[in-house]
Amino acid sequence: MHRNGWWSLITPTQDIANRFHEHLMGVFGGFVITESMLSGAAGVLLHVDPTKIFQLDSRTIPPVVYLRDGLLPDELMDVSVNAASLLSQFWSKPLEYMKRFFGSSEGRAGYLAHARVSALEVSFARTKNIPPLDDLMLPLKRGHLLGDGDLQLARDILENAATSISQDIVLTKAGHEAIAWLRVNAPDLLA
């Protein structure tokens, strides 16, 4: 079992994970800032290192994607698909995305659940396994300021999508792009 709770049959190499990440960020228009970049820039400009003060998880605030240092290849791939899905939603309607994401926890829950659907699509393509709903919900329960009603919406979206995904139906653009790239560049990672 991978440490984030997702089954994985073959672990990707760091090179494959990096190329996968770069491809998705290129296609979906992400501007990547790594922890070391942020740490270095803030150290020069402000003489403080915010990454030492705040334990920042990898986050996407489109079009910026912040990546924590030291991600394992599986983690980088998961974060990349999640970010690509958020970027896809952002670029389709940027103003509406900003308004709904930051103005409403229900709107935010919808976007975040959609991103987890993309990650599940890639995970399923690699493993043919649908994890328990409680496992799928874990990344949404921390740090997103979602209430019980928002989490229930996310859970309903994930259950609905997981039902389709289990029938080999890929619902999101980010999922399609990620799986297509893997099929060409790393078919051994697909089940």
Next chain:
Amino acid sequence: MNLMMTVLFAVLIGCRVLGPVDGCVPGATICKNGAPYVCSQSSRLTRVGDKTCAELGAVCCETLSVYGNKNVFACARQDRCIVTDGGH
């Protein structure tokens, strides 16, 4: 007073951000224009996925949840549909 104003402001902003209520039953799933939607606690519909089911070679219909506890209206293979007329 400040707290009340903040809550009122947040509610007003929230209503404006999310648009009008759809009047659905929270937790329900439906098919609309060939795509699945789920109903939020505020009775608003949220679409599942980026495309219609037909664009994915599937149909929007009632099917058994992968978790086996209930039926949902979702994109499914034709032979996995319980009802094929698409719900609402």
